[in-house]
Amino acid sequence: MSPSAPASLDVVFAALSDPTRRAVVERLRLGPATMTELATPLSATLPALTKHLAVLERAGLVTTAKRGRQRFCALTAAPLRDAAAWLAEYAAYWDERLDALTGYLKENP
Amino acid sequence: MSPSAPASLDVVFAALSDPTRRAVVERLRLGPATMTELATPLSATLPALTKHLAVLERAGLVTTAKRGRQRFCALTAAPLRDAAAWLAEYAAYWDERLDALTGYLKENP
DNA sequence: TTGATAGTTCACCACTTGGTGAAGTATTGT
């Protein structure tokens, strides 16, 4: 698996479905951080965080680089743009029809 | 669980992480559909689709109503807007910094 | 060199997922 390979929506959405991982992403908006810098405020253990980072990296959302004994983590651009684009289509759609079902059922008795 | 309760990002993203369920959502953009109308083009079995619909309903993405022996399914608005909003923040952020990590590591040798 | 620090890897656990086929329920058409 190449580090910044285009990840599918499957793994991107799956990665974002975990609150700890979303917290990691939110933390990384402030700038790159090491594993312990990420783990401490989340009161997550390092083994657990290692797994979460693997998921985020597989999804292409996060890049990491080892510097000495520290591992720096930072956000990546592309995959989330795809996910956002996918959602944006539906957000636009829903702005128009808020209650498609009851409307449909009224029109088709 | 109330039918259109505001669902957390957890369940929304988890619901969208499955390709079959995203296909269901895409199909429902064309308008409401029954279970078999959803199942057939996806070549999914009805038991499997029943489970997927349960996930989509728990996430608040889809509403269903039973009419006789048919079950009509349609999209719902709110939860995906939250997910889209969450992602939009990051999309905007990533437009600015495409390679935060290498930038950071260069500035902090 | 010795010891602390930073992180990884391992085996293991309970739990959830997505799928199946078979059986069951309820509505509808003849």
Added chain:
DNA sequence: ACAATACTTCACCAAGTGGTGAACTATCAA
């Protein structure tokens, strides 16, 4: 009444998830 239709529910399975503690590796600092 009977049979087909439209689903649902059930028990089950294989695979994956998130978490743990303990052991291991690698770097850095004294």
